[in-house]
Amino acid sequence: MAEAGSPKKLPLDALWRARTSKFGDFAGYDMPLQFEGLIPEHMWTRQHAGLFDVSHMGPCFFALPKGHGLEGDEAHKKVAALIERLVPADIQGLKPGQVRYTMITNAEGGVLDDLMIARPAEPGAAGDLYIVVNAGCKHQDWALIEEATKGEANLVRADDRCLLALQGPKAHIVAAAVIDPALAEVSFMSVKRYDAFGRLTVTRSGYTGEDGYEILVRAEHAADLANALLAHPEVKPVGLGARDSLRLEAGLCLYGHDLDPTTSPIEADLAWTIQKRRREAADFPGAKRILREYELGAPRKRVGIRPNDRAPAREGVEIVKDGKTIGIVTSGGFSPVLNGPISMGYVDAAYAEPGTGLELMIRGQARAATVTPLPFVPHNYYRPKKGD
Amino acid sequence: MTTRYTKDHEWVRLDGDVATIGISTYAAEQLGDVVYAELPAVGKSYAQGDDMAVVESAKTASDVYAPISGEIVETNSEITGENWPIINEAPEAAGWFVKLKVSDKAELDALMDEAAYADYVKGL
Numbered sequence: 001m002a003e004a005g006s007p008k009k010l011p012l013d014a015l016w017r018a019r020t021s022k023f024g025d026f027a028g029y030d031m032p033l034q035f036e037g038l039i040p041e042h043m044w045t046r047q048h049a050g051l052f053d054v055s056h057m058g059p060c061f062f063a064l065p066k067g068h069g070l071e072g073d074e075a076h077k078k079v080a081a082l083i084e085r086l087v088p089a090d091i092q093g094l095k096p097g098q099v100r101y102t103m104i105t106n107a108e109g110g111v112l113d114d115l116m117i118a119r120p121a122e123p124g125a126a127g128d129l130y131i132v133v134n135a136g137c138k139h140q141d142w143a144l145i146e147e148a149t150k151g152e153a154n155l156v157r158a159d160d161r162c163l164l165a166l167q168g169p170k171a172h173i174v175a176a177a178v179i180d181p182a183l184a185e186v187s188f189m190s191v192k193r194y195d196a197f198g199r200l201t202v203t204r205s206g207y208t209g210e211d212g213y214e215i216l217v218r219a220e221h222a223a224d225l226a227n228a229l230l231a232h233p234e235v236k237p238v239g240l241g242a243r244d245s246l247r248l249e250a251g252l253c254l255y256g257h258d259l260d261p262t263t264s265p266i267e268a269d270l271a272w273t274i275q276k277r278r279r280e281a282a283d284f285p286g287a288k289r290i291l292r293e294y295e296l297g298a299p300r301k302r303v304g305i306r307p308n309d310r311a312p313a314r315e316g317v318e319i320v321k322d323g324k325t326i327g328i329v330t331s332g333g334f335s336p337v338l339n340g341p342i343s344m345g346y347v348d349a350a351y352a353e354p355g356t357g358l359e360l361m362i363r364g365q366a367r368a369a370t371v372t373p374l375p376f377v378p379h380n381y382y383r384p385k386k387g388d
Numbered sequence: 389m390t391t392r393y394t395k396d397h398e399w400v401r402l403d404g405d406v407a408t409i410g411i412s413t414y415a416a417e418q419l420g421d422v423v424y425a426e427l428p429a430v431g432k433s434y435a436q437g438d439d440m441a442v443v444e445s446a447k448t449a450s451d452v453y454a455p456i457s458g459e460i461v462e463t464n465s466e467i468t469g470e471n472w473p474i475i476n477e478a479p480e481a482a483g484w485f486v487k488l489k490v491s492d493k494a495e496l497d498a499l500m501d502e503a504a505y506a507d508y509v510k511g512l
Contacts, residue, residue: 034420034447037420037421038420038421038445038446038447039420039421039446042446241420241446241447245446310423310424310470311424311426311444312423312424312444312449314449333446333447334423334424334444334445334446336446341423341424363426363442
C-alpha cells in the first residue's frame with residue numbers, strides 16, 4: 001500500500017543522486033535503481049561488499065509500556081506473546097540478541113507480509129522488540145499490530161531513520177573497520193546496539209544470500225555513516241535492481257510476488273519458520289490450514305526453475321506439463337552468477353521434485369525447463385562455531 | 389543514408405529498398421547489459437508498429453517494434469549466435485537486429501530524424 005502523491009525522497013537522496021541518475025518509484029519512495037550497472041553491482045556484492053539504502057522499509061520498535069516493572073525473560077515473554085498473536089514463529093523463545101524471520105498470517109493461512117523480529121541484546125531493553133517489515137506493507141502491518149495489541153504495548157515507527165544494508169563476503173571487514181571491531185564476530189541473525197554514528201541498531205542479516213548487516217541509523221548521522229562505508233575500498237553502492245537479482249539467486253521470496261494473502265507459508269516452503277512450540281499450540285492466525293498443510297503437504301509448492309535455454313521466464317509466465325497448466329512463475333530473470341535465466345514459481349505438488357521437466361509458456365511458445373533446488377547460489381551466512 | 393528513429397527507440401536506415409533496423413544507443417543504455425534477444429525468422433512480414441523482436445537485460449524484457457512495414461530478408465548472425473554484448477557495444481552499427489524489404493517507403497516520413505530524436509530523448 002504505497003502512499004498517494006509523488007514518491008518520497010530518501011533522507012540520503014542527495015548522496016545517491018551524486019552517484020546515479022537512475023531512480024524509480026518503489027512502494028512510494030524514489031529509490032536508486034542502479035549505479036554502475038545491475039550485473040557489475042550484483043557481482044561486486046557476491047565478491048566484495050555492496051551498500052544498499054533500504055530506508056523505504058518499515059523498521060519499528062514494539063515495546064511494553066514504560067514502568068512495566070518486568071525484567072529479562074519475563075519482560076521479553078510478555079511482549080513476545082503479544083506479537084505472537086500475528087505471527088507463527090516462536091518469538092518468546094528468542095534469546096537476547098537473536099533475530100528471527102517470520103510472517104504475518106491471515107485467518108485463511110495466507111501471508112500478509114514477511115518480516116524480521118529481533119530481541120534486543122541489552123538488558124535495559126527487555127520488553128522491547130525490534131521489527132522490520134516490508135516497505136509496501138508497513139502501514140497495513142503497523143495498523144494490524146496496533147489493533148491486535150491495543151493498550152498492551154506501544155509501536156514506535158523508526159522509518160524516519162535510515163536503514164542501510166551492507167552485504168557481501170567482505171562486509172564483516174568493513175563493518176569492523178568503520179563501526180566496531182566486535183561486528184566481525186557476531187553471529188548471522190543477531191542484533192546489537194553500537195555507540196557509533198549516534199547510536200546504531202545493527203542486525204547481522206540481509207536479503208541477498210550473503211553475509212552482511214542491516215544498520216539502523218538516525219537520519220542526521222546517516223550521511224556520515226554512508227560516506228565512511230563508501231570510502232572503504234571493498235564497498236560500492238548497489239541499487240534496487242541488483243537487490244532483486246541477488247535475492248532471487250538466493251531463493252528468497254519477494255512479498256507481493258512470491259508471497260501474497262492467498263499463499264500459505266507451507267506452500268512457500270517456509271515451514272522451517274514455524275517452530276515446534278507454535279505448531280503444538282496452534283494459536284496463530286490461519287493455524288488450521290497451515291498445520292493441515294504442514295502435516296499432509298500443500299497442494300502446490302514454491303520451487304526453483306531453470307529454463308533449459310537462454311530465454312528468461314519472468315513473473316506471470318504459465319508453467320505447463322503435458323499440455324496442462326500446473327503453475328505460474330512468480331519471480332524470474334537473469335542470474336549473473338550462473339550466467340543464465342532463473343525463475344521461482346508455484347507448481348502442483350506432484351511436479352515439485354528437483355529434476356522434474358516442465359515447460360514455460362514464453363510469448364506463446366512452450367520452452368523446456370527443469371525444477372531446481374533452491375537456493376540457486378549457496379548462502380554464505382556467518383555463524384561462529386559452537387563453543388566459541 | 390539518414391537514420392530515422394521511432395518513439396520506442398528503434399532506428400531504421402534505408403539502402404535502396406532494404407532497411408536495416410536496430411535499437412538506439414539511448415535504448416541500449418537504458419536497458420543495460422543484454423542477456424537475451426530473440427529475432428524474427430527470415431521471410432516473416434510485419435506492419436509498421438508490430439511486435440517484431442524481444443531484447444532482455446537482467447532488469448527487464450523489451451519488445452522491439454517494426455519501425456516500418458516489410459518482409460525480413462536477413463537477421464544479424466552475431467545476435468542469433470548469442471553474441472548479445474554486441475547490442476550494448478555498437479547498438480547503431482554492428483549490433484543491428486534485422487534487414488527488412490520495405491513495402492512503403494513513405495512510412496519513413498512519420499519517423500524522427502537524428503536531430504529530432506536527440507531532442508526527444510533529452511525530454512525523457
